[in-house]
Amino acid sequence: MSKDSDKIVFSGMRPTGSPHLGHLAGALRNWLKLQEEYTCYFCIVTWHAFSSEYQNSKSIQQFTFEYAVDWLSIGLDPNKCVMLVQSDIKEHAELFLLLSMTIPLPWLQRVPTFKEMQKTIKGKDLNTFGFLGYPVLQTADIILYKASLVPVGEDQAYHLELAREITRRFNRFYGEIFPEPQMLLTEVPKLAGTDGRKMSNSLGNIIYLKDSAEVIRKKITPMVTDVRRKKRTDPGVPEDCPVFTLHKAFVPREKRDELAKGCLTAGIGCLDCKNVLIEALIELLSPFWDKRREYIKHPDTVRDILQEGNKKAREVAAKTMEEVRRAIGI
Ligand code: SF4
Structure with missing residues (x-):
């Protein structure tokens, strides 16, 4: 893998549900570009999934496979990036353990997402040692490969800052072993789910990448729109419309501007507007669906690709x- 830059990128996804439009808009599109420029490690972070799904852990294996299939189908190329499974590389756990011995507890207790997620994820007891230590495991994941760049959205900036602090502390104690990871700030569009709230696995309001054209149509057609548009003749405000969050991510700008004008002047109906989005998604995802069908037919190919990625990652991690x-002396 020879790249113009010798910088290393690390990023991961939690296999807690099937990959969806949020993953595509917020990460995968960016990863497709990054794999061309940098040495990239893209990790299916099974232990992070386990930290919230420990009471339903049997699903993690299935979702891990689905992530691999969807990553490949969207265009991640195992010749251009390393695709790995976190729990297959035990060094992640070892480094996590060692780091956790050095981190002052208040550093973790003040992480805002710890309390937030405990509140938003209903029906799960996340008041655990492992969940509190989530940012430490995240740091271990990154620095194990000496990654210097981590693509994150603004909402994840705090975690990366903490990873940098953890890395600095380790280096201060034991020598400059790890580069301090830098944030590669990525625009992560906030997509509304089918119920108008934020698209999220835990809310069950998701449009999955694997959804067929028919399913996409069924999910988008009844979506709530700007409440001002009670009648076809009422003008609306696209910025206040949950559906338009999807337009912003998936409909080309020129077409989108035209729709926005139509909305503001009541020149178009919501169904016309939604149909443009539906068609754009179908066009975008059709090649993905074709490839996905092939990978699903050949699961051993997918497993072999993961094995190969794990092997490459393991060498570096070891x-x-x-x-x-x-450096530590034990
Ligand atoms: S016309 Fe489009 S942007 Fe406007 S409210 Fe309807 S769906 Fe939303």
Whole structure:
């Protein structure tokens, strides 16, 4: 893998549900570009999934497979990036353990998402040691490969800042082993789900990448729109419309501007507007669906690709851990 830049990128996704439009708009599109420029490690973070799904852990394996299938189908190329499964590389756990011994507890207790997620994810007891330590495991994931760049949205900036602090502390104690990871700020559009709230696995309001044209149509057609448009003749405000969050991510700008004008002047109906979005999604996802069908037919190919990625990752991780053990002295 020879790239113009010698910078290393690390990013991951939690296999807690099937990949959806939010993953595509917020990460995967960006990853497709990054794999061309940098040495990239894209990780299916199974242990992070386990930290919230420990009472329903059997689903993680199935979703891990689905993530691999969808990543490949969308265009991640195992010749251009390393695709790995976190729990197949035990060094993630070892580094997590060692880091966790060095981190002052208040650093973790003040993480805003810890309390937020406990509140928003209903029906799960997330008041656990593992969940509190989530940012430490995240740091281990990144620095194990000496990644210097981490693509994150603004809402994740705090976590990365904490990862940098954890890395600095480790380096101060044991020598400059790890580069401090830098944030590669990525625009992560806030997509509304089919019920108008934020698109999220835990809310069950998702449009999945694997959804067929028919399912997409069924999900988008009844979506709530700007409340001002009670009648066809009422003008609306696209910025206040949940459907338009999807237009912003998936409909080309020129067409989108035209629709926005039509909305503001009541020149178009909501159904016309939704149909443009539906067609844009079908056009965008059709090649993905074709490839996905092929990968689903050949699960061994997918598993072999993951094995190969794991092998490459393990070599790097083993080297890093040798260095870490030597520096710590145990
Ligand atoms: S016309 Fe489009 S942007 Fe305007 S309210 Fe209807 S669906 Fe939303």
